[in-house]
Amino acid sequence: MRRLAVLFVLAAVLSGCSSKEPGTPSAADQTSSAPTTGTSTRSTPVNRPKAVDLAPLDPCTLVTPETKTALAIRTVAPGTPDKDYGDGSRACGASFEDRKYVWGLNTVLNGGVDRLKRTSGEANLTEVKVAGYPGYVEKRQPQGQRQGACLLYVDANDGQLLLVTMILPLTAGDGSTVDGACERAKTLADAVGAALAK
Secondary structure (H helix, E strand, O other), X not given: OHHHHHXXXXXXXXXXXXXXXXXXXXXXXXXXXXOEEEOOOOOOOEEEOOOOOOOOOOHHHHOOHHHHHHOOEOOOEEEOOOHHHOOOOOEEEEEEOOOOOEEEEEEEOOOOHHHHHHHHHHHHOEEEEEOOXXXXXXXXXXXXXXXXXXXXXEEEEOOEEEEEEEEOOOOOOOOOOHHHHHHHHHHHHHHHHHHHHO
């Protein structure tokens, strides 16, 4: 029964866990290794270690063998991208050895931070720094049939985001919490953000 629940949760993560309004990709292809600034519709420049075009990126490549070992990641597998993240979006994810959370990485290609603030609501987002990148955390408490989750969006490029998702299992009686999910999401985001900036 537990295996069935884990597979159900994994399927939910790999297919995306939130719905966003459709948009038009507006990413710029910037690949310099020096810190860069970019602008979207925001009035201030964005400071990033490196602006990365996420369109050709396989997010599974950001989970290095070292990251897998350090974070006790059990499996890394490509998933089904959420169509709401734009044409060409890619997904990756699976489980940790302790199976307390299910993780996912998604490339969001059809809108950046400005769109995120409109769709999620700026008041629901907390700004964080992720390996030098601007990041935005959104907590989702369990509610009815909805599982609890932490979503951490990394501002990797103008009009594009790397989404790190951490979902509580269906049976969260093992000490899994939304705050714990956010701690683990931040650790994973820092690791993949460092790989992104190389």
